Amino acid sequence: MHVHAPHLLPATPKPRCHAAALRFTVAASAAAPSAAARKAVIVGGGLAGLAAATHVTSLSVPFTLVEASDRLGGRVATDVIFLTAYPECRRLLDLPALRLRPFYPGALVFTGAGEPFYLLSDPFRLPLRSLSAVFSPVGTLADKVLVGLTRLRAAVAPDDAILSAPETTTARHLQQLGFSPSIVERFLRPFLAGIFFDPALDTSSRLFELVFKRLALGDNALPEGGIGARRSSRTASLLAQSASTPAPPPSTDKPKKSERSTVCLYFSTDRALVQDPILLLNGSGKGIVKNMFFATNVAPSYAPPGKVLVSVSLVGSFADGEDADLADEVVRELGGWFGAGEVASWTHLRTYRIGFAQPDQTPPTTPARRDPRVGDGLYVCGDHWCSATFDGALVSGRRAAEALAKDRGLST
Known part of the structure; x- marks a missing residue:
């Protein structure tokens, strides 16, 4: 589940938690290594590429990281809901630096009938509150x-x-x-x-x-400062070995599946209509909204004092709709959840259209056995090559580096 909003309502510029949270051990350098010293090229500075770079560094293999955009992080270059139990993340990320703020362990479900919302709670963490959902x-x-x-x-x-x-x-x-x-x-x-x-x-x-x-x-959690990969003192050493290029990665000659798309809309308001740090789900079977939450209930730093940031997620590309029209439709729909008067004052901030939010993972899949080797000296990594998760991207980067190490007889 992605939340692609930077801090849309900053009172003052704030430091973000980003790719610096990766425990990079690349020696800082003011200049890129010479062409003769470059032994590996990593195409793409998303999570998988950054993980591969981290592990390649531990092998003492010089590399060049090539990224087509002006920032590292790929699809998490802004913000994302983070699952704290991902084991690869625990190994590779500095979790305390992210200052994670957890969601309520459960959800509010809008059904469109009877009570406006029904609370579902994790029975193992909140057994007493979960009793209210039994019937x-x-x-x-x-x-x-x-x-x-x-x-x-x-x-x-x-x-x-x-x-x-x-x-x-x-x-x-x-x-x-x-x-x-x-x-x-x-x-x-x-x-x-x-x-x-x-x-x-x-x-x-x-x-x-x-x-x-x-x-x-x-837990589901939001990093207090976001998890986008931005230029910082600790990513400078990677950027010193990187280049910006529009060139696509080499083809692996593998059949491609379609990707999954989402649209994320963000609104500003003065009052949260739900006070808990909880995810709200559309269980009515109608409308275009899939889920929403009041982001500042989870991480107050996502807006200045007195302001509330609202996050709304749709599934699909909605390519035929203009941003303003789509925002109007979302507000009308949520008026049926909370009352038209309650949402009429919301201010639309931004709409993010993520055409490739996640690779298609319909069966058959082989995430546990997929070999990163796709040619002589050529390795592929990414969440499409493992499980389509934050953790899967990091795992695939490690596997690519491990395959390189094995092929070259290097000690991991």
């Missing part, structure tokens, strides 16, 4: 028990077992697990659509189980 119309009592059992099973399953398990679509997997249409349509589909950008839930059941495990073991 809500968002799923049956059996569904709530099944969510707990699925959570327990996923939490103890090894990653390799998850990523090599028999595979189907997430929609089919949920049906096989025994979930009712009520909880699928009102909770699981809108929740997972915000993670996979796939309302049909055609995404691999392996990815569902992996993400469900991370959700069980950790």
Whole structure:
């Protein structure tokens, strides 16, 4: 689930937590290494490329990092909801430096009928509050028990077992697990659509189980200062070995799947209509909004005092709509959630259209076994080559560096 808003309402410029949180050990240099010393070229300065650069550095292999844009970080060059249980992130990121602010462990579900919203809470973390949802119309009592059992099973399953398990679509997997249409349509589909950008839930059941495990073991959180990769003292050494170029990466001659798209809209207002740091899901089956939240409830630093930042996510490209028209439609729709008068004063700040928010991960997938070697001395990495997650991108960068080390007989 991506949140592509920089701090849209800064009272004063603030330092951000960014790629500097990666534990880079590249020696700082004011100039790029000579052409004769360059032994590796890393094309792309997204998460996978940065992870590969970090591991290549530990091998003492000189490299040039090539990035087409003017900043590092790829799709997380601004902000992203962060899952704290990602193991590769824990190894490679300086989590305390990110100053993570957790979401409430649960969600508010808008159903369009009865009560405006129904609260679903994690029964393992908030058992008393979760009792209020036992008889809500968002799923049956059996569904709530099944969510707990699925959570327990996923939490103890090894990653390799998850990523090599028999595979189907997430929609089919949920049906096989025994979930009712009520909880699928009102909770699981809108929740997972915000993670996979796939309302049909055609995404691999392996990815569902992996993400469900991370959700069980950790928190959703926002970094207090964002997680975008920007130029800083600790990324300067990477940039000294990088070049900006519009050249595309070399082809790997592999069949391509379609990508997943999303649109994120941001609004400013004076008052949060929900006071908790909680995700709100559209469980009505109608409209274009998939989820939204009041970002400053989670991380107050995302706006100056007295202002509230609202984040709204849609799934799809909405290529035919103008930003202003799309914002008007979102405000009208959310007027049905909160009351038209409550949202009439919202100010539209920005709309981010992320055409490639995530690679398609429909079956068949082979994230546990995919070899990064695609040619003589050529390695590929990225979340399309592993699990389509923040962690998967970092893992793929490490695997590419490990393959390089093995092929060259280097000590890792």
